[in-house]
Amino acid sequence: MSQIEKKINELRKQLQHYNHQYYVLDNPSVPDAEYDRLMNELIKLEEAHPELITPDSPTQRVGAKPLDVFEKVEHTTPMLSLANAFDVQDLRDFDRRIRESLSVDQVEYVAELKIDGLAVSLRYQDGVFVQGATRGDGSVGEDITQNLRTVRSIPLAINETNPIEVRGEVFMPKQSFLKLNEKRQEQELDLFANPRNAAAGSLRQLDPKIAAERNLDVFIYAVGEWQAGTSATHSEHLQYLSELGFKTNPEWKKCDNIDEVIQYVESWIDRRNELAYDIDGIVIKVDRLEYQDILKTTAKSPRWAIAYKFPAEEVVTKLIDVDFSV
Numbered sequence: 255m256s257q258i259e260k261k262i263n264e265l266r267k268q269l270q271h272y273n274h275q276y277y278v279l280d281n282p283s284v285p286d287a288e289y290d291r292l293m294n295e296l297i298k299l300e301e302a303h304p305e306l307i308t309p310d311s312p313t314q315r316v317g318a319k320p321l322d323v324f325e326k327v328e329h330t331t332p333m334l335s336l337a338n339a340f341d342v343q344d345l346r347d348f349d350r351r352i353r354e355s356l357s358v359d360q361v362e363y364v365a366e367l368k369i370d371g372l373a374v375s376l377r378y379q380d381g382v383f384v385q386g387a388t389r390g391d392g393s394v395g396e397d398i399t400q401n402l403r404t405v406r407s408i409p410l411a412i413n414e415t416n417p418i419e420v421r422g423e424v425f426m427p428k429q430s431f432l433k434l435n436e437k438r439q440e441q442e443l444d445l446f447a448n449p450r451n452a453a454a455g456s457l458r459q460l461d462p463k464i465a466a467e468r469n470l471d472v473f474i475y476a477v478g479e480w481q482a483g484t485s486a487t488h489s490e491h492l493q494y495l496s497e498l499g500f501k502t503n504p505e506w507k508k509c510d511n512i513d514e515v516i517q518y519v520e521s522w523i524d525r526r527n528e529l530a531y532d533i534d535g536i537v538i539k540v541d542r543l544e545y546q547d548i549l550k551t552t553a554k555s556p557r558w559a560i561a562y563k564f565p566a567e568e569v570v571t572k573l574i575d576v577d578f579s580v
């Protein structure tokens with residue numbers, strides 16, 4: 255390996271490490287100026303030696319040309335939808351059905367915040383991000399790889415050489431949503447109604463340069479296709495995803511029974527506004543993968559998971575009280 259290649263690989267490793275700290279762990283260890291200096295050094299070296307550029311290089315986040323259309327992508331493992339629960343009784347019924355089907359007294363669950371964004375699927379081959387797609391109708395989605403490459407918290411390379419497909423929710427943080435709408439107001443463009451629509455509109459851009467400016471983020475919540483998988487539980491999957499360099503939501507909780515799930519759900523009903531992103535409920539999943547297989551999925555949604563939906567947040571519209579007395 256030439257000195258140049260050594261230098262390029264060293265810069266890539268450093269930048270991938272700093273990128274992970276900044277965008278995935280939200281805990282940068284170097285000032286932005288240092289990151290920019292290293293990035294500019296790598297850009298110059300790659301310009302001088304374009305034959306050494308690889309798709310997983312940190313310089314390759316924003317693709318060159320806009321697309322004409324998004325290609326269709328078939329999900330080898332369908333992306334199921336979730337049945338809804340609207341109150342605690344629904345959760346107890348869910349738990350009872352599961353315990354009866356499994357003929358067990360107690361079932362462990364994992365409870366996760368339900369991020370209000372867009373479900374996506376990410377595929378990695380030989381440790382490199384090769385394709386990203388929208389959920390679509392669960393069986394066929396759209397190839398939005400170029401736009402997903404611009405999401406800084408999506409790693410372009412992971413240390414898993416076996417093919418693996420993961421699923422997650424792309425979202426726009428509340429602050430980014432407010433800033434985007436302020437800018438659109440100034441430009442007299444129509445405003446996005448909420449962060450979810452803003453994220454959807456950003457991922458639907460055919461020009462990745464626009465998606466790159468929208469400050470999108472992601473939380474990865476499941477492993478899809480993974481032949482080499484050996485985990486026994488979903489919680490192990492979440493830990494493994496985090497070790498691989500994926501951004502997982504830190505608020506997930508392993509619950510020993512449905513009572514603990516209910517406590518978790520109730521603890522979050524009034525804490526939503528503390529979060530930097532919108533959530534629209536809690537997703538509850540049977541933790542043991544062997545139980546998930548036994549419970550199999552009904553047509554559209556798994557019997558081993560359910561979404562507890564929070565009531566839509568009443569939007570307090572400040573009514574300007576006009577004084578008619580004068």
Ligand SMILES: CC(C)(C)c1nc(N2CCN(c3ncccn3)CC2)c2cc(C(N)=O)c(N)nc2n1
Pocket residue numbers: 333334335336366367368369370371373389423475476537539556559
């Ligand atoms: C893997 C399973 C199927 C259990 C699953 N499915 C999910 N979803 C399915 C329905 N989806 C959907 N989207 C659009 C139309 C219909 N269904 C949107 C994703 C999950 C969404 C979240 C989240 N949002 O934070 C999450 N923490 N875990 C999920 N887990």
